[in-house]
Amino acid sequence: MKICIVTTMFPKFKGDYYGSFVFDEVKELAKKGFEIHVVTQHNPGIPYEETMDNIHIHRFRWLEPKTFRALVHFKGIMDTFRMVTYVISLFLNLIRIVRKYKIQIIHAHSVIPTGFIASMVSKIMNKPLFTTAHGMDINNFENQRIFNYFISVTLNSSFKAIAVSEDLARKMKLMVNDETKVFVLRNGVDTSRFNPARNRSLRDNFGINDDDVLILFVGYLDKFKGIFELINAFYEINGENKNVKLMMVGVGPRKGELVNILTGLDINNEVIFTGRVEPQKIHKFYQAADIFTLPSYTEGLPVSVLEAMACELPVVATTVGGVPEIITDGLNGFLVSPKNEKDLIKKLVALVNNENLRKEFGKNSLEKLNENSMTLQKKIELLIGFYRDVH
Template sequence: MNILVISHMYPSDVNPVSGIFVYEQVMALRQQGCKVVVVSPVPFVPVFFELLNDKWKLIKNLPLKSNMNGVEIYRPRYFSLIKNLLFGFSGIFMFLAVKKIVLSISKIFDFDLIHAHTIIPDGYVAFKLSKYFDKPCVCTMHGSDINLYPGYGRISLAMTKKVIFGADQMISVSNFLKIKAEAIARPKNSIKVVYNGCDQKEFVFDLRSRILKRRELNIPVESRVLIFTGGLQKTKGIFELLGSFSSLFKQFSQAHLIIVGNGNDVKRVMKILSMEDMKNNVHLVGRQPYNKIPCFLSAGDIFVLPSYSEGLPVSVIEAMACSRPVIATRVGGIPEIVKDKETGMLVEPENVESLTKAILYLINNEQECAKMGSSGRKIVESGFSWEKSAERLTAVYADILKEAR
C-alpha cells in the first residue's frame, strides 16, 4: 500500500521530538511493507518574525523537501492562525498550500489513501484532498483536536464535525476520545481505536543508565526521584507538580524531581524555582534527544503526569515500558492503561493535595513501586508496541480500500 501522511507534527531540526509518535508509526508501517510519503506543513514566517527569536529563523530555513531514514518529507508553507476564534480557518489555508505540493507528489507517487493526524487542521486538508483526488481519507485524533479545538469557536466546531462525518475512517488513540468524538458528530464508519506504542527494546529499565544519569545530575543513589517528561505548560499540570514537590520536600529533603521538556511556561517554572528552597533538588534539564529519554526514566523512581486533559500520552507508555510506576490524572485515555493501585495511581486533575498524597504513598512503599512498575511493563508488552499499532492500521487501510473498490 502507498500511504500519503499529512501531519504538521513531525520531527525536524526545530523540534526533533515533535510528533515523534507519527514518525515511529510511519517507520513501523514501512516494516509492514507500506510505502509512505509525508507532507508536514510549516507555518509561513514573515521577515520580521525572524528578529523575535531563533526558533522562527529555524522554521523559515527548514528545507521544502528532505529525506529522513528513507521517507520523503515535504514541508509546504501555509498561513497559520493563532488558536482562537479564527483557528478553524487554518485548515483552509493549509489545504491551499498542501494541494499544490500533493499534485506534484501524485505524478511520482501513486498513493492509495491519505492518512491525516489531528482532525483540524490536518484532517480537514486530508478530507478536501480525498475529494479532489478521489482517494480514501483516514484521520487519527490524538487529544487536543477533540478536547480543546472544538471549543475555539463555531468555525472550529463546524470543521471538526465535517471531518468526523466526512472521513472514510476515523481512528482514535483511546476509547475516551472515540466516545467524545461520537458525541460531536456521527462518523461514516464506526471509529476504530488504535493505541500508540513505544520501542520496547529502547524503552526498558537500565541500571547502568540509572547510576550514570544520577551521577551526572548529582543525585545520591539512595534518593527517591520523581520524573516528568512533557511540555512545560499549565495544562500538563506542571505547577501542581511543583506545588506538590514543595510540600514533599519539607518532609523528604532527599527527594529529587527531574523535569524533561520545554514549553511556553518554562520562564514561569524557572521563576518559581528561583524562590524556593527546593531549587537544588529540582533538575530542569530542558528538551532532550529522544534516544536519551529512557536514561532519564531509568534514573527516576516514579513517573508523574498531572495533566488537565489527554488523549493517551505516549510518555505514560514509555514510562511503563521502563518499569516505572505512574502517578497520573484520571483524564482522557490514561485510565485505559494506568490501572489504579496496579500499575500506578490515578488522581484528580488540578488537585495538589491528591497528587501529594499519591506521591507520599509510593515514596513510602518501595516494594509497591517495584510491583507496579513490573505490572506496567507487562501491560505495555501485551499491546502497546509500534508493530502492533502498524498491524492494526494496515488492517484498517485494507478494509477501507476494499470498500472503495
C-alpha cells in the first residue's frame, strides 16, 4: 500500500527532534512493508528530496525564512505572505506526488493548513483522506469562524478523522456531519527505548549527585509551555531544599529570558539547559530524572508525558487537552491549573520530599501506560487496521 503523509512537523535531518513522533510512526509503517512518501516544507540547508530509513521525503519550495521557525509562530505581513506561498506550493506538489507515485491513501497530520489542502487534493485525485488532529490545530482556532470553516471542511472530507485524545475528539464531533468518522488514536511511545532503566552516567555527566532530586522538563522553550511559572516555582522549592535540580531539555525563543531571570535570582547554577537532544538519546534524560513536569497552557496529548510514564516517572502537569486522560491526580501524578504557581510548587514539593510517593506514582504511571495500550507498537497495529478499512 502506498501512503502519502502530509505534515508540517518532520525532522529536518536524521537526529532532529522536531516532528520525531511523526517520523517514528511512519518509520514503523515502512518496516511493515508500506511504501511511505512524506510531503513537507523545505528548510534552509537540507535536501529537497531524500530517503531516510526507507521513507521517501519530498520537500517543496516556498518563501521560507532564513532560519527555521515552526509555522505556528508565524505572524505579521511577511509571514502571511510566506503562508500563501506555502499552501499554493503544497497543493501543487501534493497533486504531483500523488499522481507520480500512484498514492493510494493521503494522511495529513494537523487539520490546518496541511489537512485542508490535502482535502482538496483528495477530492481532485479521488483518494481517501485520513486526518490526525494533534491539539493546537484545533485548540488555537476555537473562536475563529473562518478557521472553523476550514477545519469543518477538512474533517468532513476525511475517511477517518483521528484525534490523539478524547478531549480533541469531543471538539471534532461538534464539527462533522457524521460523528462515526471520528476516532481516538492516542500517541504511542516506543517502550523498547523508553523504560524504567536508571541512567546514573548521565547524572554524573551533569554533576547531579545520587541524593539530588532532579525535576525534568522536555519541550519547546516558549511561554505557552509554562516555563516562567516553572522557573518561579523552582526558585521557591530550591530555597527550601538545595538538593533539588531542574533540567530543561529543548530549544526555543525564550531561553535568553530564562537565563536572565535565573541569573537575577542567583539560581542559574541549579538549572541545567541541555539544548537540542537527538531523539535517539532523549530516553536517557527521562531515565536520569526523578520527577517530570509539563505546566503547559495548551496541549493535545503530549508525547513527553507518555515518555515519562514509560520511564516510570511521577508527573506534575496541567489540566489541559488530553493530559487528564493519562494522568490521574493522586495516582500517577498531580494535576494543576495552568499558570497556578502556588499549586505547582505545592505538588512538586510533595514529590520532592517523599521518595516513596515518587516510586508509587512512577510504578502507577507505567501500569497505566500499558493498561491503555499507549505504546507505539499498539498504535501502529490500530492505524494499519484503519488503513485497511478503505478496501
